[in-house]
Amino acid sequence: MEWDTPIEFDPVILMFHDPDRLLSVRTAIGAANALMTEFPCDDGEEFVAAIKACLDVIQGNASPGELRAAIIRAAAEAGITAIAVLH
Structure with missing residues (x-):
């Protein structure tokens, strides 16, 4: 697979501490971008596992x-509310 190939999944809406700040994640590249630029911490086990999962997908x-x-x-590890949307 290439980085620019859309690999989609049912959306996950991330709600940060600022109630006006929402982010919908639905692709592998979107997930990688969210993890690297939006998450408040980058040293948790689940964070590292999610980064690895992006690459694995x-x-x-x-x-x-x-x-x-x-x-x-x-x-959950970072204290960010995640709303799992199912189609």
């Missing part, structure tokens, strides 16, 4: 669902 070694679950766990 892009390389075809994990499913988008596994990445989605990793984003939700990383958000």
Whole structure:
């Protein structure tokens, strides 16, 4: 897979401490961007696992669902509310 290939999953809406700040994550590249630029900490186990899951999905070694679950766990670890949207 290439970085610019959209790998989509059911959206996860991240709600940060500022109630006006929401972010919808639904692709592997969107997840990587959110983790690297929006998360308040970058040293937790779940954060590192989510970063690895982004790479694994892009390389075809994990499913988008596994990445989605990793984003939700990383958000919980960072104190970010994650709303899991299902279609």
